[in-house]
Amino acid sequence: xxxxxxxxxxxxxxxxxxxxxxxxxxxxxxxxxxxxxxxxxxxxxxxxxxxxxxxxxxxxxxxxxxxxxxxxxxxxxxxxxxxxxxxxxxxxxxxxxxxxxxxxxxxxxxxxxxxxxxxxxxxxxxxxxxxxxxxxxxxxxxxxxxxxxxxxxxxxxxxxxxxxxxxxxxxxxxxxxxxxxxxxxxxxxxxxxxxxxxxxxxxxxxxxxxxxxxxxxxxxxxxxxxxxxxxxxxxxxxxxxxxxxxxxxxxxxxxxxxxxxxxxxxxxxxxxxxxxxxxxxxxxxxxxxxxxxxxxxxxxxxxxxxxxxxxxxxxx
Amino acid sequence: xxxxxxxxxxxxxxxxxxxxxxxxxxxxxxxxxxxxxxxxxxxxxxxxxxxxxxxxxxxxxxxxxxxxxxxxxxxxxxxxxxxxxxxxxxxxxxxxxxxxxxxxxxxxxxxxxxxxxxxxxxxxxxxxxxxxxxxxxxxxxxxxxxxxxxxxxxxxxxxxxxxxxxxxxxxxxxxxxxxxxxxxxxxxxxxxxxxxxxxxxxxxxxxxxxxxxxxxxxxxxxxxxxxxxxxxxxxxxxxxxxxxxxxxxxxxxxxxxxxxxxxxxxxxxxxxxxxxxxxxxxxxxxxxxxxxxxxxxxxxxxxxxxxxxxxxxxxx
Numbered sequence: 001x002x003x004x005x006x007x008x009x010x011x012x013x014x015x016x017x018x019x020x021x022x023x024x025x026x027x028x029x030x031x032x033x034x035x036x037x038x039x040x041x042x043x044x045x046x047x048x049x050x051x052x053x054x055x056x057x058x059x060x061x062x063x064x065x066x067x068x069x070x071x072x073x074x075x076x077x078x079x080x081x082x083x084x085x086x087x088x089x090x091x092x093x094x095x096x097x098x099x100x101x102x103x104x105x106x107x108x109x110x111x112x113x114x115x116x117x118x119x120x121x122x123x124x125x126x127x128x129x130x131x132x133x134x135x136x137x138x139x140x141x142x143x144x145x146x147x148x149x150x151x152x153x154x155x156x157x158x159x160x161x162x163x164x165x166x167x168x169x170x171x172x173x174x175x176x177x178x179x180x181x182x183x184x185x186x187x188x189x190x191x192x193x194x195x196x197x198x199x200x201x202x203x204x205x206x207x208x209x210x211x212x213x214x215x216x217x218x219x220x221x222x223x224x225x226x227x228x229x230x231x232x233x234x235x236x237x238x239x240x241x242x243x244x245x246x247x248x249x250x251x252x253x254x255x256x257x258x259x260x261x262x263x264x265x266x267x268x269x270x271x272x273x274x275x276x277x278x279x280x281x282x283x284x285x286x287x288x289x290x291x292x293x294x295x296x297x298x299x300x301x302x303x304x305x306x307x308x309x310x311x312x313x314x315x316x
Numbered sequence: 317x318x319x320x321x322x323x324x325x326x327x328x329x330x331x332x333x334x335x336x337x338x339x340x341x342x343x344x345x346x347x348x349x350x351x352x353x354x355x356x357x358x359x360x361x362x363x364x365x366x367x368x369x370x371x372x373x374x375x376x377x378x379x380x381x382x383x384x385x386x387x388x389x390x391x392x393x394x395x396x397x398x399x400x401x402x403x404x405x406x407x408x409x410x411x412x413x414x415x416x417x418x419x420x421x422x423x424x425x426x427x428x429x430x431x432x433x434x435x436x437x438x439x440x441x442x443x444x445x446x447x448x449x450x451x452x453x454x455x456x457x458x459x460x461x462x463x464x465x466x467x468x469x470x471x472x473x474x475x476x477x478x479x480x481x482x483x484x485x486x487x488x489x490x491x492x493x494x495x496x497x498x499x500x501x502x503x504x505x506x507x508x509x510x511x512x513x514x515x516x517x518x519x520x521x522x523x524x525x526x527x528x529x530x531x532x533x534x535x536x537x538x539x540x541x542x543x544x545x546x547x548x549x550x551x552x553x554x555x556x557x558x559x560x561x562x563x564x565x566x567x568x569x570x571x572x573x574x575x576x577x578x579x580x581x582x583x584x585x586x587x588x589x590x591x592x593x594x595x596x597x598x599x600x601x602x603x604x605x606x607x608x609x610x611x612x613x614x615x616x617x618x619x620x621x622x623x624x625x626x627x628x629x630x631x632x
Contacts, residue, residue, distance in 0.1 A: 160476050161504075162504045166500065168494040170491075171488070179484045184477075185479055185481075193478060196565050197566075200523075
């Protein structure tokens with residue numbers, strides 16, 4: 001059983017690194033911090049290494065323990081959370097690759113199984129929800145802090161309990177958290193609901209540019225680096241834009257393109273039947289059937305045409 | 317005990333009318349339909365009278381049984397749901413006033429107790445959640461259809477499980493519904509998430525007009541009847557606009573003004589401490605501490621100034 005192996009490696013390890021994907025969202029942050037608290041409570045002293053994250057998550061318990069880098073080259077054990085492929089490890093793939101033992105815990109169906117031990121459950125609505133099972137198996141108590149971090153992952157990756165895949169267990173867990181004294185509304189508000197002013201302004205710009213293509217089945221919009229500069233955007237201030245298109249009646253696929261230094265970052269969401277992870281795999285990306293991403297170089301028009309061509313093959 | 321009296325009146329009544337407030341939201345629709353199904357299953361044959369409602373709710377079980385009017389003048393029993401004052405009863409206050417026995421079931425703290433029997437719980441996050449307690453007391457089983465209607469009220473009145481006041485019982489109920497086979501994500505998507513195109517366009521217009529006042533503590537915006545006409549808006553297409561301002565960092569009170577035939581309909585939302593129901597009571601309106609409304613005649617600028625003056629008295 002993989003979990004027995006993972007627990008054995010945790011028991012043996014002295015130096016442990018906790019890693020997650022670049023541009024960490026709420027599930028990446030929540031899963032990493034939940035693992036950090038759990039290992040601390042288990043008697044270990046792990047490093048949690050995340051170079052940059054949105055200030056939205058400054059409310060999370062333990063956030064002050066995050067390191068932006070580490071001078072340890074060879075960890076005994078590296079645990080990657082919520083990350084589908086090694087090249088998405090926050091630019092810190094070296095800590096993972098150089099570790100004696102590599103563990104990958106994730107919920108992406110496109111996970112490339114890049115660890116020595118891989119515990120991947122694509123049915124889990126959030127990576128953090130998998131940790132509930134793992135901690136119980138390990139006999140590690142889910143404290144209020146751990147619960148708050150896990151809740152953050154669930155809230156953000158389910159769009160606030162609304163996506164398919166949310167289970168009865170999810171809601172039972174939230175009820176249990178409430179009884180434990182966690183202010184679910186407050187966490188929800190902090191990690192998902194409140195928009196920064198630059199975030200509001202980027203939404204406004206993107207919504208004003210929204211185009212409906214293919215008889216309204218595709219919603220398309222974009223923002224440039226100049227837009228982000230103009231509104232003083234920080235990391236994460238573009239969050240949520242891609243959902244605006246998805247939630248309009250008749251739309252099957254929402255496309256949001258964002259200019260980055262590496263090229264055009266494409267975010268896709270679908271509603272009923274288009275597997276957007278398939279469309280992204282063509283360009284070396286991936287994700288979930290209804291939420292995926294990739295990066296395409298060239299001009300914005302080229303990137304737009306290329307991704308729409310892929311999506312059109314999947315549209316009914 | 318009020319509930320014993322209400323059950324006795326239900327047992328005695330032959331002709332029963334179910335009524336709710338004008339511009340019915342998800343809690344009004346869900347509570348009314350849940351009561352309709354419950355009374356049918358209890359062996360009664362009630363009329364549910366709602367003159368006009370958003371097509372968003374056409375997905376609700378039993379929606380085809382709604383009457384837009386009735387030729388019965390004197391009901392044995394009228395039950396008002398989710399309605400704080402008799403003048404808000406959908407223009408059908410006469411059915412209530414002419415009924416032999418009047419029952420008021422509600423969760424608004426500003427309820428005027430206008431029934432012969434009033435069962436009002438301001439702590440309930442939705443009127444429909446109160447019905448869970450009532451049906452259990454009455455010995456009426458909560459079927460999948462009743463559960464779906466109750467869920468609709470909870471989802472819409474809690475903004476999708478996110479407001480303060482959502483209890484552990486709420487989440488336990490949702491878990492129970494999921495186990496009963498209710499597709500919570502589908503209901504959520506239908507009643508809260510999907511925007512019609514006119515709704516998206518009204519949001520875009522309102523967001524482009526948004527002003528931040530009092531050092532960003534107030535967000536203000538509006539739409540006119542002409543805007544609604546221009547985008548072919550239907551009843552309910554302005555829903556959600558007031559929440560946009562509330563969710564921006566630093567904002568305590570969000571004001572959304574909408575032109576109606578009766579005057580300027582003011583919708584208010586607050587975050588932490590301003591009791592917006594107090595601000596609305598001055599103008600004959602009411603609601604909840606964090607969500608309330610009223611109507612002010614005159615010009616838009618007059619209405620804007622009057623409501624901001626009231627809010628300023630409550631701002632820190």
